[in-house]
Amino acid sequence: MTIAMIGSGALGLYYGARLQQAGEDVHFLLRSDYDAICNKGLTVHSCDGDFYLESLQGYRNAHEMPKADLVIVGLKTFANQHLKELITPLLSEQTAILTLQNGLGNEEQLAELFGRERILGGVAFICSNRGEPGKVHHLSQGAIRLGEFSAGLTARAEQLSAMFNRAQVPCQAVEDLKKIRWEKLVWNIPFNGLCALTDKTTDLLLAHPPTRELISELMDEVANGANAQDLTSPIDGKAFGAHMIEITEGMDDYHPSMMIDRQQGRPLELEAIYAIPLKQAAQRGIELPRIAMLYSLLSVTEK
Amino acid sequence: MTIAMIGSGALGLYYGARLQQAGEDVHFLLRSDYDAICNKGLTVHSCDGDFYLESLQGYRNAHEMPKADLVIVGLKTFANQHLKELITPLLSEQTAILTLQNGLGNEEQLAELFGRERILGGVAFICSNRGEPGKVHHLSQGAIRLGEFSAGLTARAEQLSAMFNRAQVPCQAVEDLKKIRWEKLVWNIPFNGLCALTDKTTDLLLAHPPTRELISELMDEVANGANAQDLTSPIDGKAFGAHMIEITEGMDDYHPSMMIDRQQGRPLELEAIYAIPLKQAAQRGIELPRIAMLYSLLSVTEK
Known part of the structure; x- marks a missing residue:
């Protein structure tokens, strides 16, 4: 081919x-x-x-x-x-x-x-x-x-x-492409944004109890947004999130792409990872307040 | 004297x-x-x-x-x-x-x-x-x-x-000392933390609509926490917050003390400005989710 x-x-x-x-x-x-x-x-x-x-x-x-x-x-x-x-x-x-x-x-x-x-x-x-x-x-x-x-x-x-x-x-x-896209966001939304914003790698965010809890809360919000989108079957935010955290713990001190983008002065993929998911959730009447706050904080780092 | x-x-x-x-x-x-x-x-x-x-x-x-x-x-x-x-x-x-x-x-x-x-x-x-x-x-x-x-x-x-x-x-x-303490937090909680976290001065955060809105939301949460504390009279979150924003706009590119502390590698005043207010609000059954998130993010910067 x-x-x-x-x-x-x-x-x-x-x-x-x-x-x-x-x-x-x-x-x-x-x-x-x-x-x-x-x-x-x-x-x-x-x-x-x-x-x-x-x-x-x-x-x-x-x-x-x-x-x-x-x-x-x-x-x-x-x-x-x-x-x-x-x-x-x-x-x-x-x-x-x-x-x-x-x-x-x-x-x-x-x-x-x-x-x-x-x-x-x-x-x-x-x-x-x-x-x-x-x-x-x-x-x-x-x-x-x-x-x-x-x-x-x-x-x-x-x-x-x-x-x-x-x-x-x-x-x-x-x-169901839409479902796997939202499932990937369960990882991308917390880890890309939090690592880029705080300049800390995934292992540090997971080792610190307040940010570990915040990661779970953000994952729950992603699942809430996803499950309003007529998926073929719902995402179980708790179970899928726990699975993502387990995988991430195996990745040691990983630097997500958005963290590297910020360190190297490149633009951040905020539209695809934050703005459009927030918009699609809002269109179904779902507020995602922690994701919205993370997006606001990330967007000002580019100013 | x-x-x-x-x-x-x-x-x-x-x-x-x-x-x-x-x-x-x-x-x-x-x-x-x-x-x-x-x-x-x-x-x-x-x-x-x-x-x-x-x-x-x-x-x-x-x-x-x-x-x-x-x-x-x-x-x-x-x-x-x-x-x-x-x-x-x-x-x-x-x-x-x-x-x-x-x-x-x-x-x-x-x-x-x-x-x-x-x-x-x-x-x-x-x-x-x-x-x-x-x-x-x-x-x-x-x-x-x-x-x-x-x-x-x-x-x-x-x-x-x-x-x-x-x-x-x-x-x-x-x-009412308690009331003026909480009123000061209406300023300190958004501006100290957001400036320290994003490394942006007050004028930049106010000029960017998403962070300007976040500042107002954080101010509302502070007022909600305050008004559960048996003050002599309540704090009007909207009006008092708007007044604080107006004053801050007159301060140009101000660097709050917590921003300077972070830049100079000193500890941050997180206990007094975030942890204790969150705890006092929680004791009265009031959740302050955005303030809790900001505190989590600030606390990991010290790790």
Whole structure:
């Protein structure tokens, strides 16, 4: 399968490398890593075993890339204004688009630009970050769940899931994309925001009883917002939240992406992770006061 | 009147200087400013007109100080474990103790140590900070309201108020100390904590609509907590909060004391400004969820 990887941060590089390693025809749109990868290839330091790809098909410009069967979007959501220019050159009649971006609203934007039937969404539970140019670190986790934006479970989604599984990426196709998006928010809303705001890693927030309790309260609010959205089945905030906390305790002193974004002076993914979920909850009459407060605090850090 | 000033930060130096200027016999317990003030005196840069005191009665050790008619406590509340050793040497039979410290619980600690009949409390609305050693900056405001800890309005409180007024410090003696303490928290709880947490000054928080709204919500919660405490009359959260916001807008890019404490790596006054108010509200069955969240976030910054 010809795959275009748009947004080659840690997530895009890691999953793209796995797919190439499994024999897929992967094309990477690169920016800061372009020179290093073209000269020296890509080294993946993975908790599942390191590997090295001597040669990647890398591009600086989407117009130089071939038409793809599948476009995978790993772009930061604050760069979504570039989706049209980056993806348009890659599309043939049958091209599917899978966004692995954070938060809510990405599928809607892609559907508006390219038609809803093309669009799938996925949530990636992965701890990864970039090292020096040409290196990516896969620290833990790595599974993907994906689903159609405007249909239930399809053969296309099953085929993509099988492809990821062949590439050593545990993957499951699901019927209810909206539900897995909100489930991911149960993690993203507390940990991304609290770590970015306080500049403390996940282990410190969980070791301090007042913030550990706040994390649970925020998770409950996410579940309340989710369960007003006509999901196929409700999210059990307490049980699912406890499960997320248990997984996070296995991630040691993890630096969530938003914490790194703030440390490095990049924009924060506030729209996708906070503003749109708050809006969708409010549209169903649900107030999420702690999430609203966290969003207010994060938004002023960018002023 | 012989006055011992314990805790000679910006507040203690400013009010002590005003009292000395008005002819009171003021003795200052000094630490970092001792050498500069003994050698060169104290310069007060005041919005009401600069002045200079050539000579102050300064001490490094409370045991060298004379017995006082009045002890004024301007110590940071996180140093309250030193109250006993610092104040005991200053007391005669009739000595009164006036604490101008932040938050709740200070009068109770002093009463426990020295007897409740000695104790008065006051709230100072003053924007001040220390410059280089031997200099203090009085930026704006400056008024004090004070009252008895275990009585209504007394002649003693009126006399102290008159003394401050003679010293160009607008002062009012009130019947209900508890009420003025909670009124001060209407300012301290939002502005000290939010500025310390986000590292943004008061003007930026007020100019950004989401944090401006959060400030009002926090002020409402303070009023709710206050109005469960059997005050002589309730605090009108909306009106009093709006008044506090208006005053704060006149303070430009003010750095509250807790923001400066965090920037300089000092402890934060979390117990007096957050923990005790939350506890007193909870004892009356009142939840203050946004204040609790702010306290949790601030407390983890010290980890």
